[in-house]
Amino acid sequence: MSDERPDLAAMLHPLLRALIAAEMPVLAEHDVSMWGYAVLTALDDTPVRTQAALAEAIGADKSRIIGTLDELQEAGLIERTPDPNDRRVRLLSITPKGRRVRSAVRKGIRAAEDRLLATLPAADRETFLRAVRELYDAH
Amino acid sequence: MSDERPDLAAMLHPLLRALIAAEMPVLAEHDVSMWGYAVLTALDDTPVRTQAALAEAIGADKSRIIGTLDELQEAGLIERTPDPNDRRVRLLSITPKGRRVRSAVRKGIRAAEDRLLATLPAADRETFLRAVRELYDAH
DNA sequence: TATTGTTATACTCTATAACTATA
DNA sequence: TATAGTTATAGAGTATAACAATA
Numbered sequence: 001m002s003d004e005r006p007d008l009a010a011m012l013h014p015l016l017r018a019l020i021a022a023e024m025p026v027l028a029e030h031d032v033s034m035w036g037y038a039v040l041t042a043l044d045d046t047p048v049r050t051q052a053a054l055a056e057a058i059g060a061d062k063s064r065i066i067g068t069l070d071e072l073q074e075a076g077l078i079e080r081t082p083d084p085n086d087r088r089v090r091l092l093s094i095t096p097k098g099r100r101v102r103s104a105v106r107k108g109i110r111a112a113e114d115r116l117l118a119t120l121p122a123a124d125r126e127t128f129l130r131a132v133r134e135l136y137d138a139h
Numbered sequence: 140m141s142d143e144r145p146d147l148a149a150m151l152h153p154l155l156r157a158l159i160a161a162e163m164p165v166l167a168e169h170d171v172s173m174w175g176y177a178v179l180t181a182l183d184d185t186p187v188r189t190q191a192a193l194a195e196a197i198g199a200d201k202s203r204i205i206g207t208l209d210e211l212q213e214a215g216l217i218e219r220t221p222d223p224n225d226r227r228v229r230l231l232s233i234t235p236k237g238r239r240v241r242s243a244v245r246k247g248i249r250a251a252e253d254r255l256l257a258t259l260p261a262a263d264r265e266t267f268l269r270a271v272r273e274l275y276d277a278h
Numbered sequence: 279t280a281t282t283g284t285t286a287t288a289c290t291c292t293a294t295a296a297c298t299a300t301a
Numbered sequence: 302t303a304t305a306g307t308t309a310t311a312g313a314g315t316a317t318a319a320c321a322a323t324a
Binding site: 005006007008009010011012013014015016018019020023038041059106109110113116117119120124125127128129130131132133134135136138139 | 144145146148149152153155157158159162180198245248255256258259263264267268269270271272273274275277278
Binding site: 189190191201202205225226227228229 | 281282283284285286
């Protein structure tokens with residue numbers, strides 16, 4: 001029986017798709033993209049950074065997040081201020097409004113996760129989340 | 140503590156990436172693409188099907204698997220024979236060689252999975268796999 | 279008219295390379 | 302010259318639509 005299961009990636013892939021699909025309405029409700037939410041999260045957890053460092057932190061290329069930063073700035077969720085010490089860099093920071101949006105989105109996403117995980121017995125769910133976190137930290 | 144973790148999708152995404160990266164060398168070693176392996180797996184588990192049904196089964200579009208089928212047929216891993224009863228459809232079947240390749244690839248992939256999961260305590264690993272399977276079956 | 283397999287087209291992501299302005 | 306941010310270009314992957322053969 002234990003060898004009859006599908007490959008791990010073959011199971012995780014549709015699972016992740018379902019998870020993302022469940023998060024889409026939450027993101028749409030608050031008018032942020034997935035990358036926008038990732039940026040808000042990174043900025044909220046560690047306030048100031050250069051754009052390149054931010055990109056690195058969320059696993060994207062520096063050129064790829066620019067559109068996202070433009071949108072977030074336009075919406076007043078982040079600020080980009082020139083660094084007086086080195087006028088090449090733009091100091092990034094999340095605004096109070098950005099923090100509120102991030103918090104609201106996270107709450108909605110956690111609720112969606114809970115619904116998706118609801119079929120698991122509580123003990124298994126705990127272990128599952130702990131295992132995912134451990135694997136995530138290791139890679 | 141339980142609220143301090145990253146979002147589930149934010150953890151699963153890089154995890155899946157790492158898993159896929161670990162599988163790449165195995166696939167390359169046996170000269171099959173990821174989709175090719177998915178096709179072999181689907182055909183091995185339920186032998187005969189139309190291309191459209193096969194595509195549906197592996198979560199792809201019927202137009203998207205054609206190149207994959209061409210490659211597999213070229214390599215002698217599957218056969219496409221016209222259905223005498225309905226000459227529009229091509230009956231699909233996996234060849235003995237295809238079965239061997241599928242089996243060898245799966246063995247390599249399972250080994251890669253084991254290495255990736257090795258950091259987890261045995262009990263947690265069991266529960267993790269059981270939970271993933273249950274969630275996968277539910278979606 | 280509907281369906282199977284196929285080809286062609288377009289659209290989304292992403293990766294890479296140029297360009298500017300500063301240093 | 303090297304680096305931060307930006308823009309432009311090209312590639313992979315995917316989704317959709319059109320097409321020919323058959324039912």
